[in-house]
Amino acid sequence: MEMSIEIAGIRWKNSITTAAGTFSYKDSPKYYDPALLGAVTTKGVSPERWAGNEIPRIAEVTSGMLNAVGLENPGVDVYIENELQILKAAGATVIANVAGHCKEDYLTVVRKLDITNVDMLELNVSCPNVREGGMAFGVDPDAVYGLTQEIKAITAKPVIVKLSPNVTDICKIAAAAERGGADALSLINTLVGMRIDLKTGRPILANGTGGLSGPAIKPIAISMVYRVSRSVGIPIIGMGGIMTGEDAYEFLLAGATAVAVGTAALIDPQAPVRVLHELEACIEKYGKPVE
16 A cells, blocks of 8 residues: 655655654564554754753553653764664654754754754743743743744754644644644644542652653644644644554544654553554555545
């Protein structure tokens, strides 16, 4: 079956990628060949090494999980020398997730990635776990427009803007990203949540709050993808609680061009490829969603 798609001029073998922060270039290839996927989206990368938040920073919840990892990463130079080259040598299409505390951080990372063989860039303007920077961009249409416009001015790489669901009207943010020149959108990132330890009466996560992901957020994600797909003219990568091929197919029906598998891979390391095969079965049964 022909499963290839095109997003912003980049040909994907199929419509499955990984969600940033859930793919390990060291560990994931032990379970499947990353070149089998349409693309792999790597963990957020910043100008310098980030240590992330204090532990505990992960907590299970009903039908999902909370994480407050805080974008721990070794920095863009180490990423380029190691992770990116290993994945490209393996034949993978690579989307680099770009993180920053401020506009200058994003610009620094993008300038360095622009001269590499990375295929696409995903701007993480929506992570709810970093105390400074990210959320301020993701909730303000003018800030999203301005940052996207400046990023597009310094790179020839296709730019995906990752949207936060923690806003009043996600369609306004999506429209701002499109006006700024975004080539595609990805949504949704995690919702802000918390768990309380019954014994101590204090939040379980050291950060207090964390990002809720997993099946619990899927109906919200489907709704937002559906609405955004009807308000913009650029491709959408849908995500949020995709555990099966049926889930992925539902996102495509909602208007997504591609989907990202995240939390499922933390439970089943082979989930991205399993979801791909299940999606193929859904398409054989129901037909390709009308674009």
